[in-house]
Amino acid sequence: MRAEIHPMSTLLDSAVRKICKSFDNDPTRLLDVARAVQEKYRCVSDEAVDVIAQVLHLPRVTVESLVSFYAFLSREKQGRVIIRLCDDVIDRMHGYDRVLAVFREELGIEVGETTSDGNITLERTACIGMSDQAPAALINDVVVTRLNSDRAREIVRELREHMDPNRLVRTYGRGNNAHDLVRSMVHNNIQTEPLVLLSAINRCGAIRKALSLRPVEVIRAVKAARLRGRGGAGFPCGMKWEFTRAADGEQKVVICNADEGEPGTFKDRILLTEYPDRVFAGMTIAGYAIGAQEGILYLRAEYAYLRAFLEDVLQKRREDGLLGDGILGRDDVSFDIRIQMGAGAYVCGEETALISSCEGTRGDPKNRPPFPAQHGYLGRPTSVNNVETLCCVTKIMEEGAAAFSQYGTKQSSGTKLLSISGDCRRPGVYELPFGTTLREVLALCDADDAIAVQVGGPSGQMVGPEHYDRQICFDDLATGGSIMTFGPGRDLLEVVSGFLEFFEDESCGYCTPCRVGTVLLKEAVDRVRADLCEPLDIERFEEMGTMMKAMSRCGLGQTAPNPVLSTLENFPALYAGCNKVDSDGYRRSFDLEASLSEARAIRGGHPEAATNGKGGPQ
Amino acid sequence: MSTQVTITIDGAEITAAVGQTIIEAADAAGVYIPRLCHKPGLDAFGGCRVCTVTANGRPCSACTQPVMPGMIVQNDTEKLRDFRKTLVEMMFVEGNHFCMFCEKSGGCELQALGYRMGIDVPRFPFLFPKRDVDASHPDILVDHNRCILCARCIRTSRDVDGKQVFDFVGRGAHKRVAVRTGTRLADSDAEVSDAAVEACPVGALLKKRVGYTTPIGARRYDHEPIGSDIENGEEN
Numbered sequence: 001m002r003a004e005i006h007p008m009s010t011l012l013d014s015a016v017r018k019i020c021k022s023f024d025n026d027p028t029r030l031l032d033v034a035r036a037v038q039e040k041y042r043c044v045s046d047e048a049v050d051v052i053a054q055v056l057h058l059p060r061v062t063v064e065s066l067v068s069f070y071a072f073l074s075r076e077k078q079g080r081v082i083i084r085l086c087d088d089v090i091d092r093m094h095g096y097d098r099v100l101a102v103f104r105e106e107l108g109i110e111v112g113e114t115t116s117d118g119n120i121t122l123e124r125t126a127c128i129g130m131s132d133q134a135p136a137a138l139i140n141d142v143v144v145t146r147l148n149s150d151r152a153r154e155i156v157r158e159l160r161e162h163m164d165p166n167r168l169v170r171t172y173g174r175g176n177n178a179h180d181l182v183r184s185m186v187h188n189n190i191q192t193e194p195l196v197l198l199s200a201i202n203r204c205g206a207i208r209k210a211l212s213l214r215p216v217e218v219i220r221a222v223k224a225a226r227l228r229g230r231g232g233a234g235f236p237c238g239m240k241w242e243f244t245r246a247a248d249g250e251q252k253v254v255i256c257n258a259d260e261g262e263p264g265t266f267k268d269r270i271l272l273t274e275y276p277d278r279v280f281a282g283m284t285i286a287g288y289a290i291g292a293q294e295g296i297l298y299l300r301a302e303y304a305y306l307r308a309f310l311e312d313v314l315q316k317r318r319e320d321g322l323l324g325d326g327i328l329g330r331d332d333v334s335f336d337i338r339i340q341m342g343a344g345a346y347v348c349g350e351e352t353a354l355i356s357s358c359e360g361t362r363g364d365p366k367n368r369p370p371f372p373a374q375h376g377y378l379g380r381p382t383s384v385n386n387v388e389t390l391c392c393v394t395k396i397m398e399e400g401a402a403a404f405s406q407y408g409t410k411q412s413s414g415t416k417l418l419s420i421s422g423d424c425r426r427p428g429v430y431e432l433p434f435g436t437t438l439r440e441v442l443a444l445c446d447a448d449d450a451i452a453v454q455v456g457g458p459s460g461q462m463v464g465p466e467h468y469d470r471q472i473c474f475d476d477l478a479t480g481g482s483i484m485t486f487g488p489g490r491d492l493l494e495v496v497s498g499f500l501e502f503f504e505d506e507s508c509g510y511c512t513p514c515r516v517g518t519v520l521l522k523e524a525v526d527r528v529r530a531d532l533c534e535p536l537d538i539e540r541f542e543e544m545g546t547m548m549k550a551m552s553r554c555g556l557g558q559t560a561p562n563p564v565l566s567t568l569e570n571f572p573a574l575y576a577g578c579n580k581v582d583s584d585g586y587r588r589s590f591d592l593e594a595s596l597s598e599a600r601a602i603r604g605g606h607p608e609a610a611t612n613g614k615g616g617p618q
Numbered sequence: 619m620s621t622q623v624t625i626t627i628d629g630a631e632i633t634a635a636v637g638q639t640i641i642e643a644a645d646a647a648g649v650y651i652p653r654l655c656h657k658p659g660l661d662a663f664g665g666c667r668v669c670t671v672t673a674n675g676r677p678c679s680a681c682t683q684p685v686m687p688g689m690i691v692q693n694d695t696e697k698l699r700d701f702r703k704t705l706v707e708m709m710f711v712e713g714n715h716f717c718m719f720c721e722k723s724g725g726c727e728l729q730a731l732g733y734r735m736g737i738d739v740p741r742f743p744f745l746f747p748k749r750d751v752d753a754s755h756p757d758i759l760v761d762h763n764r765c766i767l768c769a770r771c772i773r774t775s776r777d778v779d780g781k782q783v784f785d786f787v788g789r790g791a792h793k794r795v796a797v798r799t800g801t802r803l804a805d806s807d808a809e810v811s812d813a814a815v816e817a818c819p820v821g822a823l824l825k826k827r828v829g830y831t832t833p834i835g836a837r838r839y840d841h842e843p844i845g846s847d848i849e850n851g852e853e854n
Contacts, residue, residue: 059782059785059798060798061782061784061785061787061796061797061798062785064785064787064796065785065786065787065796068787068788068789069787069788069789345789362786362789367662367664367679367682368682369682369683369684504790504791505790506790507789507790507791508789508790508793509767509786509788509789509790509791509792509793510665510793511664511665511666511667512665512666512667512668512705512708512709512712512766512767513667513705513708515712515767515790515791515793516708516709516711516712516745516791517708518790518791519712519745519791520708520711520742520743520745523743536741540741540742543700543704544704546701547700547701547704547705550670550677550701551667551670551677551701551705552667553664553665553667553679589743
């Protein structure tokens with residue numbers, strides 16, 4: 001039954017209606033509506049759900065379903081300030097535990113709770129794209145980096161004084177981090193000389209060049225440059241555009257995937273901060289090539305601090321005739337871009353889940369076929385491209401396919417941006433030609449002593465020194481950009497367990513192999529860590545892992561077992577404990593005392609009643 | 619353009635209609651592909667993944683993949699049988715299933731699939747999740763302990779009953795089926811005559827006061843394993 005609307009809630013009622021109206025009461029903008037309500041009321045309450053459902057003509061449970069899906073939306077009232085401490089493997093290596101302990105102690109609350117005055121909420125969140133300056137946290141939309149116990153203590157004290165997260169930022173990072181609309185302490189940490197993508201910007205040269213060609217010629221140039229998608233999968237960009245261009249449909253769409261959620265990836269942060277014109281030019285060129293007038297930049301919620309700045313860049317491009325109707329005076333060319341904010345869900349980096357999210361629903365991946373190129377955003381043929389891929393497009397237009405493909409290998413042309421973090425003395429963003437060996441990478445970032453490197457984030461693979469002569473490229477060590485280095489003394493199984501915890505948290509739950517498999521793999525690895533495993537476990541790891549790879553519905557589940565499978569292959573010694581058998585013949589995972597404790601508690605003063613006294617079976 | 623295509627499943631050629639999915643074509647040809655979330659007449663969901671086959675060498679769910687001319691499908695292979703068995707075992711440990719007391723026993727598709735696959739005991743540790751029972755409705759019981767998140771009730775309520783009583787909330791291991799108008803089924807417009815109640819393959823949605831009425835020996839899967847109707851060419 002609907003809650004009765006009583007006078008106290010009429011304020012909320014009219015405010016929520018106003019928010020809905022600002023999105024034209026469009027049910028496909030439900031995510032934006034929910035985000036706006038969350039921001040205003042610090043939750044999406046029962047009453048708000050009722051109003052939204054009524055105004056957008058949606059079943060109530062559809063609204064609840066969406067709110068329950070995204071980590072940055074909440075049904076319960078949160079504090080005026082939300083501290084989201086970044087909890088991933090890299091942050092844990094750099095003191096996450098100590099920082100968390102201080103926050104808990106100073107605030108007097110546990111993770112997920114709000115102080116009794118309703119002011120501050122403490123949360124943990126997956127990688128926020130700051131692994132090069134970990135430990136980091138989001139305080140509302142404000143990024144704070146390089147935390148330690150002292151700084152955490154100060155932050156709580158300062159917040160209690162003024163409750164203004166912006167005032168926590170004392171010095172700004174270089175470049176646009178100091179821009180009036182950004183004002184962030186985030187550092188770019190660009191560690192290599194400009195090569196291709198990180199070179200000086202030419203604001204309209206690429207678009208001018210593209211418009212001098214026919215759309216099919218633009219696609220031909222992209223194909224000639226052998227450009228492959230930079231998100232990790234490496235699908236040929238020109239082919240994707242060709243499919244989208246050829247698909248039936250009046251309206252077509254270009255979506256730029258700026259949801260880099262793979263832990264340890266932060267290279268798009270640099271492109272969005274310092275080269276947004278290159279990104280938007282790439283989207284515009286894509287639009288021209290496939291015949292789309294509509295562009296969406298899907299920006300992860302963690303990068304909300306860049307939103308006002310990016311909106312401003314878009315506005316300037318409109319004013320300069322680089323966006324909107326009649327681009328560069330060509331009446332037949334129109335293209336505009338809106339920013340869709342995410343709300344905290346790693347799976348939305350998967351292109352069909354990202355489309356679901358843009359449509360204002362849960363970020364569930366979609367069934368394929370149909371593929372986005374035929375049936376994407378709101379059923380329209382859609383090309384989803386990575387931020388870096390689109391920057392490559394701009395460069396290909398500016399300097400030609402040959403200049404672009406002079407770098408790299410035959411199968412992997414051009415350069416790759418790497419986000420390097422972990423145990424290295426020079427963490428940051430590196431632009432290197434494809435084909436660079438891991439050994440060269442480690443020398444550059446000063447991590448020669450690495451005992452292991454995670455290439456491609458948790459969904460990639462962990463390799464050891466015997467693999468350091470392998471190349472970074474699509475056909476050898478593929479990566480969307482994440483490179484995590486682990487120095488001597490690191491507990492690699494702890495790393496594996498951390499990665500599995502990430503997948504468990506981020507599985508959307510749609511399909512069985514991923515939903516259950518991530519939980520079971522984590523449980524089993526933790527048993528290995530506790531020295532409670534057995535030979536059969538190894539068999540099951542392989543069985544479950546290969547099954548998840550083959551049977552999961554999307555890339556998340558298909559790659560979720562990689563932390564286990566790649567360490568089983570490359571670091572078998574980690575699992576040596578599984579070969580032990582206990583002398584009493586019990587399975588090592590079976591703890592007789594623990595198993596009987598409940599029965600004992602029930603029976604009270606008769607412990608002998610639960611066993612035969614010797615601890616063996618009756 | 620021809621409206622018929624030929625595909626092979628495990629080496630046997632079958633004729634399929636253009637636009638059919640692999641599972642529809644297989645059903646019509648009397649070839650059983652194990653499944654749980656698929657139900658004829660409902661939009662394909664592709665969530666349980668039990669019907670995963672390989673088509674031209676690539677794994678895909680047979681309930682969502684349309685047939686293509688000359689497609690080569692592998693269904694009953696040792697590897698896929700193992701994978702499916704692992705998957706069904708996962709479903710048993712994910713929820714709290716108690717076949718011996720369950721009203722659905724003998725008519726439960728999950729249990730029947732377990733028998734068909736020769737599962738005696740799952741090889742994985744039980745997760746024993748804490749889940750709710752909603753007995754608020756006078757005629758229908760919702761037991762989330764036995765739910766496998768197949769979305770059949772959601773789809774049936776929406777597309778057959780025209781009510782949209784259910785939807786998913788939460789994500790990952792916390793995902794569950796929720797009721798449209800609040801938290802209790804009693805507050806919704808669900809009725810015992812809804813097709814959604816019948817659509818549940820397990821004992822998560824049950825009609826009250828009719829449990830155990832079918833004697834052992836006369837229950838749906840007591841004599842023939844699940845899938846026999848398809849293999850025998852009967853309508854299902």
